[in-house]
Amino acid sequence: MITLTELNAISKDKATPLKELTKAQIAELQAALLKLGYLTGSIDGFYGYNTCNAWAKFMDDADIDHEADSINTGSIGKLQQMLNDPIGARGYDFSTKTGTIEAIKCECICHGIGLKTQIAYVLATADHETNHTFKPVTEAYWLDDPDAYLKKHHADYYPYYGRGYVQLTWDYNYEKFGKLIHKDLLAYPALALEPEIALFVLVHGFKTGAFSGRKISDYINGQVTDFVKARYCINGQDKAHEIAELARHYLAAV
Template sequence: MKKLIELMRIDAGQPTALKSLDSAQLIELQTALITLGYPAGDIDGKYGAKTRNAWAEFLQDTHQTIAQDAIDSVTVAQLQASLDDAGQIQGYDFSSKAGTINAIKQECIRQGIGLKSQIAYVLATADHETNHTFKPVTEAYWLADPDTYLKQHHADYYPYYGRGYVQLTWDYNYEKYGKLVGEDLLHHPELALKPEIALFVLVHGFKTGAFTGRKISDYINAHATDFVKARYCINGQDKANEIAELAKNHLASL
């Protein structure tokens, strides 16, 4: 993520009430929190309960002593440090299936999806969604001319049809993830096929529940492993049993 610019303008002398931040500052704060996996809601520059609660959670996780509805230069510096620590690792190798599988493993760990069973399910999803190629694909990729087909049959969300290692759809999701990765996905949705972007979307969506409101930890955690119901994170129960078997296979190889 880019360096925090708007938030750096906060008065260094005393805490500032979160609700007094301007729209640009709130957008920067929301983007940063969501990038780090905190449920700050929409990136809309509006102060609300989700932004306030996500900030409070961040303060608690980073052991800050400031009031939970306030922000200052110290906490902005901590936010920047957290973003720097979580910065995208360069050097992922997407040139082969093995390289992409390893990239998914490493990105899961980087974003805080650390259980082998969780990583196995993320791998299984990418495995299934890309028809076992582990290459970013478009929705209806098996057709000779998927773009024309989707324009005719899915005009409600065209051209924001599914792309990536998992299907990113709808304009608001492209806009949201564009802000998170620093690319204009809204005007150039084809960029969602870039492996680096597709990888971030895949893992971040599982971690935060961005796709359906269900997080991978809802079904796979230290106390339970439900490879069937975990499909609710992506697409109801479509192919749930088939993907569960893929997850078992990937888990055996981890």
């Protein structure tokens, strides 16, 4: 959990402009916004457009009414409240396919992926990537011993091969998500198969563009719905039309 020690040191008398925060305070704010899915990119401690825009989005979602480019004790308190909601605390039921589908819907909404078209596409992706089981899977799961196969044929990224509702791959991605959820995924990569963690990776990745640099909102938003190009968020155009058809199916049911 991220504890906002640096930000809690700001003046309690009035709102403080973000540009007046120290580098340490900006870095702490960036880490919090990254964890919640509002910020993309790196934590560098420098105030800029991305940080300001991410903070404005957070304030809008949290219904905070002071100036969008400033921060006060109320907005810090709301930020800490959201950070205190750890993975698994929402009590999702992953024991059935129906329960997992509902968990994905709720997690999407919690991360600001609220359009029915967006939720439908996330569901379609999880459906396809898990071979319609809605259970976290490993890469090459259809083999008798996928671990041995991947160790032999994909030594370049072994043991950080694909795991989850969508394939989390490569050591740097395991490290990045591990830092976000405060779990040592580098030391214990199999943790990525835990449903709560796999769910966070799936939804956070779609929101921030963590998988390919493309966010779901790039292709599905209030103005356009492109279920085919949305596949670029995950894996180029591999099976793009099949997943688009699944998304249309889920859209009718969302």
